[in-house]
Amino acid sequence: MRSCRRTKTPSFAVEAKENQGGSPTSTSSYSRISDRCTRRSMKNISRRSETICFCRVACRSFQIHKLDPRTKEERMESKDDEIFAENGKTEIPKDGSVFGFDSLHRLLQSSLSPQLFQEVSRLLLGLNCGRALDTIAIPEPAKSLSSKHDFDLQAFSFCAEKESLREPRIVRVGVIQNSIALPTTAPLLDQKRGIFQKLTPIIEAAGSSGVNILCLQEAWMMPFAFCTREKKWCEFSEPVDGESTQFLQDFARKYNMVIISPILERDEKHGQVIWNTAVIIGNHGNIIGKHRKNHIPRVGDFNESTYYMEGNTGHPVFETAFGKIAVNICYGRHHPLNWLAFGLNGAEIVFNPSATVGELSEPMWPIEARNAAIANSYFVCSINRVGTEIFPNPFTSGDGKPQHADFGHFYGSSYISSPDSSCTPSLSRHKDGLLISDMDLNLCRQLKDKWGFRMTARYEIYADLLARYLKPDFEPQVISDPLLNKKTF
Numbered sequence: 060m061r062s063c064r065r066t067k068t069p070s071f072a073v074e075a076k077e078n079q080g081g082s083p084t085s086t087s088s089y090s091r092i093s094d095r096c097t098r099r100s101m102k103n104i105s106r107r108s109e110t111i112c113f114c115r116v117a118c119r120s121f122q123i124h125k126l127d128p129r130t131k132e133e134r135m136e137s138k139d140d141e142i143f144a145e146n147g148k149t150e151i152p153k154d155g156s157v158f159g160f161d162s163l164h165r166l167l168q169s170s171l172s173p174q175l176f177q178e179v180s181r182l183l184l185g186l187n188c189g190r191a192l193d194t195i196a197i198p199e200p201a202k203s204l205s206s207k208h209d210f211d212l213q214a215f216s217f218c219a220e221k222e223s224l225r226e227p228r229i230v231r232v233g234v235i236q237n238s239i240a241l242p243t244t245a246p247l248l249d250q251k252r253g254i255f256q257k258l259t260p261i262i263e264a265a266g267s268s269g270v271n272i273l274c275l276q277e278a279w280m281m282p283f284a285f286c287t288r289e290k291k292w293c294e295f296s297e298p299v300d301g302e303s304t305q306f307l308q309d310f311a312r313k314y315n316m317v318i319i320s321p322i323l324e325r326d327e328k329h330g331q332v333i334w335n336t337a338v339i340i341g342n343h344g345n346i347i348g349k350h351r352k353n354h355i356p357r358v359g360d361f362n363e364s365t366y367y368m369e370g371n372t373g374h375p376v377f378e379t380a381f382g383k384i385a386v387n388i389c390y391g392r393h394h395p396l397n398w399l400a401f402g403l404n405g406a407e408i409v410f411n412p413s414a415t416v417g418e419l420s421e422p423m424w425p426i427e428a429r430n431a432a433i434a435n436s437y438f439v440c441s442i443n444r445v446g447t448e449i450f451p452n453p454f455t456s457g458d459g460k461p462q463h464a465d466f467g468h469f470y471g472s473s474y475i476s477s478p479d480s481s482c483t484p485s486l487s488r489h490k491d492g493l494l495i496s497d498m499d500l501n502l503c504r505q506l507k508d509k510w511g512f513r514m515t516a517r518y519e520i521y522a523d524l525l526a527r528y529l530k531p532d533f534e535p536q537v538i539s540d541p542l543l544n545k546k547t548f
């Protein structure tokens with residue numbers, strides 16, 4: 060078991076700050092306030108003190124502080140010309156970044172004074188055991204893999220209170236987000252092998268950092284071609300013990316690591332039926348079991364029901380060497396009962412491997428998994444793929460949009476939520492990444508004891524409602540105001 064120590068100035072944090080140009084604030088930084096910014100901020104604020112305060116925050120948001128790597132002096136670049144076009148409208152960067160930053164968190168870190176950033180982070184990410192999450196020092200081999208192969212690498216640690224009768228149960232979890240390796244026009248086998256090759260250094264980084272449980276993104280071994288409705292993409296499907304599983308089994312054995320591998324599954328024993336499945340590979344390289352996605356999207360270009368069936372594996376929890384885990388695949392995150400069922404079966408960590416795009420779901424992304432972690436007293440690891448995948452033939456989805464050849468931007472932003480409502484910052488919005496987190500699983504029971512959600516849940520009244528609701532003669536319990544349809548004057 061790892062010990063859960065609080066380090067004062069983790070070297071990784073300092074480095075990350077330098078990389079992001081997060082230099083300390085000086086008052087002179089505020090003096091370069093652009094006319095445009097001043098006009099904009101003054102428009103709606105009348106009181107002088109408020110105006111100054113607002114200007115400072117707003118204008119710093121559009122100025123980028125960078126440390127010159129040679130002189131270590133602060134350079135400041137104004138970004139507002141890049142952000143606002145002539146007509147005053149924002150231009151969304153095509154690369155998927157947040158105006159040149161990997162994430163909103165990093166934009167804020169670079170733009171706010173350290174004190175403001177600390178308070179903003181507290182409000183956005185919450186506190187774990189009353190404190191901001193610690194970063195953990197990442198081993199050198201992983202750091203050099205991340206610089207060589209240009210993937211985002213972040214690591215945090217969730218603590219629990221010390222208990223008198225139980226030892227801490229700290230596990231190290233890793234999640235990987237990635238873009239595809241080759242264009243969707245390349246031969247299918249090359250595409251799949253290209254992804255294997257791309258993922259190898261990221262998985263190596265996880266293994267060499269001592270990750271105990273690693274999860275990849277939904278259908279990681281193929282482009283997310285389900286928008287097209289073309290049947291040729293079915294060729295990517297594999298049996299549970301197929302090539303992709305074998306590829307990962309080697310890493311599981313090498314690093315004594317449980318690996319969750321979400322694939323497109325072909326069930327050769329049942330008439331070639333296709334499923335969206337997570338294979339759970341044990342830390343000895345054995346296959347512990349599988350879970351098939353329960354809820355299939357019927358939204359936008361997510362035409363997934365053309366390809367695979369609604370899962371028939373229930374809500375299994377897999378008892379592994381490192382804890383009880385479950386997998387709620389992508390669209391299942393919109394279904395609170397799906398989350399609940401994994402919790403009722405005793406999950407301590409639920410992984411949510413996903414593939415979703417900005418226009419559709421980005422405002423929901425930071426909320427749903429975090430809410431599930433709180434409501435069910437378990438950890439949730441949310442993973443989303445990255446990049447824009449362009450397909451050879453344009454398609455439509457009956458929603459009035461002109462034909463197009465891509466889903467839109469998969470916005471990455473993988474993150475981890477804790478039952479105490481705190482969460483990590485998210486990985487990059489546009490780059491591959493590995494997010495590592497230590498978590499003391501004792502926190503799950505501690506939160507159950509604190510909030511008593513299980514004890515106050517009143518499942519019987521909901522079981523009764525659901526049983527009635529499922530009957531064809533169900534009548535909703537609505538009590539109408541008797542005066543509704545009467546004239547009262």
Ligand SMILES: NC(=O)NCCC(=O)O
Binds near residue numbers: 356413415416420
């Ligand atoms: N892969 C998948 O189920 N996507 C649906 C879109 C969403 O849930 O955001």
